[in-house]
Amino acid sequence: MNTTCTVCGHDLWHTEQGHQACGACIRRLDRMLQDLAGPHGLYAQLATVLQPGTLADNARVSGSRTAPLPIRLEPLSLSSRGGVVTILQTWLVDIHDHLGYRHPRWQGGLQGQLDQAVSRLRILLPWAAENHPAIAELFAEVRQAVGQCRAQDLRRTPRQTRHRRLHPLRRHHAHHPRHPRTTLPVRNPVRVGRTPAAQPR
Incomplete structure (x- = not known):
């Protein structure tokens, strides 16, 4: 009987003894699906973010003879069949197999099929938390899919993200933090009312 969560490795509560995953991990998984x-x-x-130019990683390289692609491949791969939708559908079919249910029938386009898979997975999460031996793999794949989707939805370029707009003087010191300060030469002070001693010839 399991006494630790297979996802996070923490001890299970007394009411969760024998489960595959703890309640906290299942709530996180449910939130990611939402x-x-x-x-x-x-x-x-x-x-x-499918159009080129929405991110800096598709900026044209100076001197390159290759024309830029008309569409960004990474978000296209995630949104196409074989991407996020297929990952969720595969897990839903797997859970249906464990339960002896018929395979679900997908309806509508890819967005509708994703919503269908998410809705059904959320309903079956309590059973999966208690019984599915690969709940940790399900958690990991959903977390990876969410992370990849989040990485595509950037409205600022990496350069804009790293550097804030600075005043010209502050920008100079930011690039040259050890630049020595310019000071005027200090002359020997001469007291008022006294004539400096003549130098010997």
Whole structure:
């Protein structure tokens, strides 16, 4: 009988003894699934970053003879069949097999199929937390998919993210933090009312 969560490795509560995953990990998994679904979810947002130029990693390289691609490949791969939707559908089919259920019938386009898979997975999470031997792999793959989707939805370039706009003088010191300060030469002070001693010839 399991006494530790197979996802995070923490001890299970007394009421969770024998389960595959703890309640905290299942709640995190449920939240990640929610973040993927819906018209404003992470999956839907992939369509907004398909065009080249939305991120700095597709900026043209000076001197390159290769024409830029008309579409960004990474978000396209995530949003196409074989990407995020297929990952979730595969896990849902696997859980249905464990339960002896018929395979689900997918309806609508990819967005609709993703929403369908997310909705069904969330319903079956309590059973999976208690019984599915590969719940840790499910958690890891969903977390990876969410992370990859989030990485595509950047509105600022990496250079803009790293550097803030600085005043010209501050920008100079930011690039040259050890630049010595310019000071005027200090002359020997001469007291008022006294004539400096004549130098011997």
